[in-house]
Amino acid sequence: MTRVTADVTFLRGYNQALVMAVGRTAGTFERATVVEATGLTPQAVSKVIARLTADGLIRPAGVRRPGIGKPAVVYELVPDSRYAIGAHVARRTLRLVLVDLAGTVHHSAVSPLPRDFTPEQLLDALATGVDTMAGVGDLRGRLTGLGIGMIGPLDHANGLVRDAHGLRHWHDVPLREIAEKHLGLPVHLDKDVTAGITAEAWRHGATFGDAALIMVESGIGAGFWLGGATHRGAHTNAGEFGHTVVDLTGPRCVCGRHGCLEIVHQHAAEAGDVAHAARVLAVGVVNLLQTLDLAHVVLAGADLLRHPQTYLSAVTGAVQADARRAAWLSTRVTVSSLGADVIAAGAAIQVLDQHYGIPALAAS
C-alpha cells in the first residue's frame, strides 16, 4: 500500500474543497462565514474565493449591509457550472439522473434492461441515455463524468465488476474501462449502497456524522459513511448487511447460513405482514447501531419505499426503545429525501466529489 505524498497542491485542493462544501450547504455565504467554518485566515479565504470565482464555480450574489462598516460581498455556488450523470444499474432496470454541482437532481429517467443483460446491452443503454441527458441543456465542457452504482461484488479501485449477483454475464468485467472508451467520458464505478450514502452525505454537508443507508430492494444492503468518508471495506464488499445472522435457528438462506436478516425479513414480507418485516429490519438496524454507533440512519430502497411510514416508525421505535441507549446516544432516522433516485444521484455525486470534494490522503 503506497500512500499519497502531501505537497502544497494538496493544501490548495483541500482548502478549496472546504470552501466548496460551505457553498454547497449554506445557500449563500460570505468571507466571514468561511473563516468561521474552516479556521482559515480571511486573507487565505480571499485567495481561494478568487480562484473559485475565476473557475466559475462560485459567483458574487450581492452584498450584505449589517449596519456600520463596509458591506460584505455575498457569494453563492453556481449550480449549473458543472454536471454529472449518474446511473443506477439494477437487475431489470437502468435509472439515469442528471445532477448539478449543488447536488440537485434535474432529470430522472428509468428504462428497462433485458433479463440477464450483457455488458454490451448495458453499454448501449447507457450510451443512448447519456446522449439524451447531455442533450437536454448544452452541457459541453460542464459534464464531469458518469457515475455507475451497481450491485456487487465489484472492485471499486480497479473499476471491475467481479460477479454481479443474479447476472450470468458479469464475471470480471472491466466496466469502468470499457465504458470510458465507449462513452468518451470519465466513469466512476461503485457499489449501489455506497453511492447512495454518498448522496446523503454530500447534501447534508459537514454536519453529517457517521451514518448508514439501509437499502431494501431485492435484498437488504447497507452503505456506510464513517469518519467523513465512505467505507467500502477491504474488497469493496462492505454492506452485505442482509446476510448477517439474526436468528440462529431460522430458515436457511441462499448464502448457506441460517437465519440471515434478509431471509427472515423476506418470509415476513411474503406473508403479507409488513409491520413484522419492518420490526425484523429494525432489529438489524439496532445491531448496526450497537456495532458502529451511528448518528444517522437513512432508509431507502424500492421495497421499503412502498411502506415508508411503517418502516420508519418501526426503526425509530426500536432505536428509542433500546434500554441501553441513553439520552446522549442520539440517532436520527430518516427516509431518504431523494427517494428512488438516491443510488443514481449518489453515483453522479461521486464523480463531482472526485473533483470538488475534500481529497483524501491515503490511497488503499
Place this chain on the structure above:
Amino acid sequence: MTRVTADVTFLRGYNQALVMAVGRTAGTFERATVVEATGLTPQAVSKVIARLTADGLIRPAGVRRPGIGKPAVVYELVPDSRYAIGAHVARRTLRLVLVDLAGTVHHSAVSPLPRDFTPEQLLDALATGVDTMAGVGDLRGRLTGLGIGMIGPLDHANGLVRDAHGLRHWHDVPLREIAEKHLGLPVHLDKDVTAGITAEAWRHGATFGDAALIMVESGIGAGFWLGGATHRGAHTNAGEFGHTVVDLTGPRCVCGRHGCLEIVHQHAAEAGDVAHAARVLAVGVVNLLQTLDLAHVVLAGADLLRHPQTYLSAVTGAVQADARRAAWLSTRVTVSSLGADVIAAGAAIQVLDQHYGIPALAAS
C-alpha cells in the same frame, strides 16, 4: 463541526509521520526505501530524515554497499527515544505497561482494584504505578504521556467517563482532566477495545487494512480500524458488538433484548462447551465481515485467551466455510501477539500516535 485547516505545518507533520511509520515497521531503512514507500522526492526525504535525526527519533545505523556506487546510509528508529505508559482499567484490575517508540512493551504490571472503586482510588493506583514505571529507567523528558483504556460508555473527545458499566461511582467523571492534574502528564482516554485495535495497527504499519479486534472478557466487544484510523462512532460508543442480536428467540439479555451474541455465548461457555461458545462467536464475526468487509480479525481478551486455539480454529473455519466468500475475499484471523497487554499497550500507543502518528485533518 469545524474542520482543521490545512497549512504547511500539516504537510510537515504528515510526511514526517510517513517516514516514522516506515522506520517503525521496517527495522532498518534507507532513503530509497522511504522514497519508494511514500512517493516523495529523495531531496524531500533527506530533509525529513535530517529533522528526525536532529530530534533523536532516528539515527544512522551503518551503510549498505549494494555493489557499484556510493554506499547508502542505513537508518533505524531509536526505540528508547520516547516512551508512553498505558493503563488498562477493568472492573477489578489495573494493568500498566511501559511502551517505547517502536511499540515494544518493556514492563507490564497488574494490580488489583477495590470492588466498585472510586475515581480517587483509581487515581492513587495510577499515580503509584506511573511513578514505579517512570523510575525504572530515567525517563525524564522522554515520557510523552499516559494512555487510559477503559470500559465505556465514555466521551473520548472530552476525556469524560459517562457511565462505566458495573461501576457505581463513575458517572460523568472528567477523568482526563483530573488525571492530568493529579499526575502532571498528558493523558489520553479511550474505550478499551479502541485502544486495543490501535496497538495492532501501529505494530503492523501501513499493510494493516480494515480490521477489528474481538475482545472476549466480561462481555464481548469490538474495536475497529477502518480506512486507516480508529472508528469510535458518533458518541465514542462503537463496538458494543456483544449486544447484537443473533438469535431472535434466544434468552433475554441484561440489555433487554433477546438473543444477544453475548448472552448466547455466555450460556454456551457456562455449560462448559467451549467449542460451541467459540462457534457462536464465529457467527458474530462472520456477521461483522459481511457488514464491514474486513481484511483482518484479531482475537483477544482474557476469556478467549484461555482457549486461544479453540476460538482461532472456530473463527477461521467459519470465515472460510462461508459460501459467499470467494477466494478474493481474503481475511486474516489471528490471536493478538500482545496477549493480555493489548489494551494497555494500545492506550500507550495512542499517546505516541498523537505525536508521531499520521495526523488527521477532520476534527469531529
Place this chain on the structure above:
DNA sequence: AAAATTTAGCAACAGCGTTGCGTAATAGGG
C-alpha cells in the same frame, strides 16, 4: 588511473497560508 554508477546535499524556486498594514466603503456624531 579513468570511467561508470549510485548516493547525498546545496541552492534556487514555485506555491501555499500567514502577517502587517494600507485602502475602500459605510453609518453615526459633531
Place this chain on the structure above:
DNA sequence: CCCTATTACGCAACGCTGTTGCTAAATTTT
C-alpha cells in the same frame, strides 16, 4: 459638511513546504 469609528478587503513581504537543477562524494568496474 467633516471627522471618526467600524467593517471588509487586498497588496506585499514573509516563512515554510516540497521540487528542481546541478554539483560533490564514494564506491566498483574497466
